[in-house]
Amino acid sequence: MEERRCCGLSLLSLGFSCILLLISFTGSVQAYKNYTVGDSLGWYDNSQKPKLNYQKWADDDKIFSLGDFLIFNTDNNHSVVQTYNFTTYKLCDDDDALSTDTTEWSVADPSATATYPVTVAVPLVKEGMSYFFSGDYDGDQCKDGQHFKINVTHGQGLPESLKSPSEQAPAPNSPDVDNADSAPDTVVNSDFNHPHDEDEDHVKKDSGSISLYVNLLGMKLLVSVILVAMICIF
Secondary structure, eight states: OHHHHHHHHHHHHHHHHHHHHHHHHHTOOOOOOEEETTGGGOSOOTTTOTTOOHHHHHHSSOOEETTOEEEEEEETTSOEEEESOHHHHHHTOOTTOOTTTEEEEEOOOTTOSSOOEEEEEEEOOSSEEEEEEOOOGGGHHHHTTOEEEEEEEOTTOOOGGGSOHHHHSOOTTOTTTTOTTSOOOSOOOTTOOSOOOOIIIIIHHHHHHHHHHHHHHHHHHHHHHHHHHHHHHO
16 A cells, blocks of 8 residues: 555656646747857957857857847958858958859948947848858958858748748749748848847747647646556555
């Protein structure tokens, strides 16, 4: 009899542990992230910030996903170029790059008599390798340490605010409608503002349905465990 009671209590404990695990899972959906490139040191070449190593910064326990933003804090003497073309990246030169695979988010102004701070927000909208560098001054800034590469994962997928109109409402009979694996082009809505967390919209919608399913599953599991435990105890 004592062994049956112990068995029942063990089952009850196991059931509650499973419920706690399921509850913690429902809260594990992460929001989109903003990454400040170079942290407090900003986006500069090694002639100005000798200690900067952007590749080390990018590789330091960071997981970049669709919908995240890279924040470049720099000045009007440095540019921000993003490319998906490895050759363009290695050459540190985007002069002959295609607009379909390379975007100059911020242009340096060599003629400026004074420097002023510039903040550039770059959304990550395409899976796979993405390369960044400063492309002005014949690539000297890029060759002087101002470059890095990252691998963008799917994560939660693109939030609605970063999807192109064609992605939000695909046309009938479009050859791309059923091609779920195709990566979106670098298209950003003209009215998008500074990066913001999307967890209040996209994440809540996804996590709401997940939470409902998990809660129902948890209740069924708990009831089953309680019934078995009562049989063991009595």
